[in-house]
Amino acid sequence: QKEVEQNSGPLSVPEGAIASLNCTYSDRGSQSFFWYRQYSGKSPELIMSIYSNGDKEDGRFTAQLNKASQYVSLLIRDSQPSDSATYLCAVYGNKLVFGAGTILRVKS
Amino acid sequence: KAGVTQTPRYLIKTRGQQVTLSCSPISGHRSVSWYQQTPGQGLQFLFEYFSETQRNKGNFPGRFSGRQFSNSRSEMNVSTLELGDSALYLCASSLEQGYDSPLHFGNGTRLTVT
Numbered sequence: 604q605k606e607v608e609q610n611s612g613p614l615s616v617p618e619g620a621i622a623s624l625n626c627t628y629s630d631r632g633s634q635s636f637f638w639y640r641q642y643s644g645k646s647p648e649l650i651m652s653i654y655s656n657g658d659k660e661d662g663r664f665t666a667q668l669n670k671a672s673q674y675v676s677l678l679i680r681d682s683q684p685s686d687s688a689t690y691l692c693a694v695y696g697n698k699l700v701f702g703a704g705t706i707l708r709v710k711s
Numbered sequence: 712k713a714g715v716t717q718t719p720r721y722l723i724k725t726r727g728q729q730v731t732l733s734c735s736p737i738s739g740h741r742s743v744s745w746y747q748q749t750p751g752q753g754l755q756f757l758f759e760y761f762s763e764t765q766r767n768k769g770n771f772p773g774r775f776s777g778r779q780f781s782n783s784r785s786e787m788n789v790s791t792l793e794l795g796d797s798a799l800y801l802c803a804s805s806l807e808q809g810y811d812s813p814l815h816f817g818n819g820t821r822l823t824v825t
Contacts, residue, residue: 639816691753
């Protein structure tokens with residue numbers, strides 16, 4: 604079992620829709636959770652961090668954490684073509700471990 | 712504030728050679744982590760340095776090593792290069808070591824081994 608699992612996609616959504624990205628992790632002791640966005644040929648860019656159960660909103664982005672279910676999600680509202688990228692879920696236990704990423708394609 | 716700076720951006724080496732990659736963290740950041748990214752394996756953790764000490768190490772062979780200097784700058788060395796070492800090597804810095812200190816990545820060094 605991988606430490607951090609994501610559906611590789613691609614996830615295709617129309618412009619203006621809500622994109623929902625999901626991630627599960629295996630280490631119950633994990634303490635912090637991050638979402639990174641990586642455009643093709645670029646390095647990962649931090650977009651959200653979440654440390655406690657519940658929702659955290661930042662602009663069009665909402666991160667959701669459920670530690671009991673070992674599940675993290677990222678919602679992107681009003682998706683734009685510029686949101687097309689690979690989204691990486693990262694989980695910190697004693698080091699930051701990344702999932703393989705979900706490719707998101709927003710079609711105009 | 713300047714971001715994480717990695718040099719060089721591109722490297723081409725031959726099997727058996729060694730290579731040194733350099734990373735300058737964001738000013739004030741004291742922790743530096745290194746990752747290898749390949750299409751097949753994604754982002755794989757190499758090691759983390761804090762206060763000139765290696766705090767954590769991933770599952771890579773001993774050919775991969777690193778160090779951190781007193782100004783928090785870090786270098787990573789790979790000896791006896793293999794074709795499979797071709798990858799994007801990413802350095803990331805954080806303010807402190809620990810769960811509540813997010814990583815910020817540099818632009819990476821693209822290493823090609825022929």
